[in-house]
Amino acid sequence: MQTSLNKDKTQTESPERIFHHIVGKSPGSTLVFFAGIHGNEYAGVKALNTVLSNIDSEQIKGEVYGIYGNIKALKEKRRFLDSDLNRMWTTEQLAVLKQKPEFNQEQLEQLELNAFIIKLLSTNSRPIYFIDLHTTSSKTLPFITINDALINRKFSKCFPVPVVLGIEEYLEGPLLSYLNKRGFVSLGFESGQHTDPEAVTNCEAFVHLVLNCSGVLKEPVHKSLKVYEDYLKQSSEEVNSTFEVIYKHHIQPKERFVMEKGFISFQNIEKGTLLAHSNAKPLYSNYNAKLFMPLYQKTGNDGFFIIRPIPPVFLKLSEFLRKIGADSLLTWLPGINWQDKNLGILKANLRVTRFMAKSIFHLFGYRNKQIDETHMLLYNRERVAKKHLYSKEPWY
Structure with a gap:
């Protein structure tokens, strides 16, 4: 689907793009939550609606945003309509947008998102936190993914969940990498499986912790903080190690990929374990390690990852x-x-x-x-x- 765009390509975001915006009475950091970058991932949207709707400006120092990612795909409950919005944030792809006379649906979404980001960065000299909320197609512990910068590592220590480094080496054009190139704290939170109600609850707990740890709350709620920490500790089964990605199976165009049933993220696997079939040929693990984000949906080209703990x-x-x-x-x-x-x-x-x-x-x-x-x-x-x-x- 191609759409012409006659107005300036540096257009501002549509009114519905920002679905929460709390402006505090005193200056402070800016906290930006993205939800629904993939249109079949609703947990972040639901969690933000629950948590941010109950916070008013009197409680905030600085600003808090809730930003829709892929609005049209969310409405149609699809990961994307034309192209994966979370694989489009390379320098080359953004440069192409400036030359295009027509745009597919995700490019239109990207133009609006980028307009919001550019405007925010040009008018803000205080700390900014970018948080991208996601879910996965397989059952998983809640976890954080970060580009490997020390500021991201330090901030991630605030949360009692496993952290995965190095995924940027295996993904082309995720939004967080685009933001990390600009030097800001940016992390992704995967709260659970797409349709699991616990994914929403995990996400709500995480949003509360981010509000506390980022310092945007005037009076951090320490009693509640322990409740949310304990909940995420239980959900993550007390796993709080730091891991790195050591392998990814990238699904090629027209490849017939079928993941073996029953795998979950962070599951231990041995060398020789049958993981999937590609064009009817078996794919075995070459590692004694952990399986990560096995693909159980029809869209996407990340078949599975393999991770191991970092000493x-x-x-x-x-x-x-x-x-x-x-x-x-x-x-x-x-x-x-x-x-x-x-x-x-x-x-x-x-x-x-x-x-x-x-x-x-x-x-x-x-x-x-x-x-x-x-x-x-x-x-x-x-x-x-x-x-x-x-x-x-x-x-x-």
Whole structure:
């Protein structure tokens, strides 16, 4: 479906895009919740309607937004209509929008969302928190996904649920990566399975905790805070480790992918476990690890992921190396040069990097994307992170 757009491409958001906006009586941080980026994921919308409807401006310092993601897809209860709105936020795709005379439905949604983001960033000099609320097609523990920046890691520690790093290496164009490139705290929360009522309750508890931890509440409700923490601890089965993605099965166009029945996220799997079939051929695990987000819906091209826990000592070491700016040492290696030092982007020759474990780059904060047959780009979120905005926040 293509639609012409005659008005300025920097159009403002439609009135229905912002379904909650609470402006406090005193200055403070800005908290932005996105819900329904995928139109078959309602838990975030329901949770925000329940929680934010019961909060008034007298309780708030700063501002709180509830933003619809894919409005048309939500109305039709579909993940998307023309293209996945959470895979469209690359520099290249956004540049193409400026040249297009016609747009599909998700591109229209993206134009409005981007107009809101640009306007917000241009008029705000205080800390901004971006929270993207989701659910999954498989049964899962509630969990957080983040781009691997220290400000995201620190803020994620406020919540008693597992955290998954590194998914940005395996996804092309998610909204959170777009926001992280601008240096702001941005995290995703997956509250449970699409149709499970507990996913809504998990999301409500998480929204309450975000309101408290971000400092936008004038008087944090500590008694209630423990109730929500205990609820999420129980829902996550006391799992609060940090994991990283080590593999993804990407479904190709016209591939017939069928996940084996009964798998759930964070389930232990052994090497040789039959996970799915691709074009009638069996797919087995090559790892002793955990299965993550197995696909049990017809739309989407992320068949399944495999994750493993990151040792705490590795997390501490990587934090130390990043704080002292040790990543500059990588440019001493042959075949590795700055693509853009200010943005923290290295260009590396694959003939060199194939002899280096991914974990080495991860220590220094770099996640990679191959760009052609000979080179890849390595991205570091630390060099663009707006640490100065958050350094006085209570969680920092």
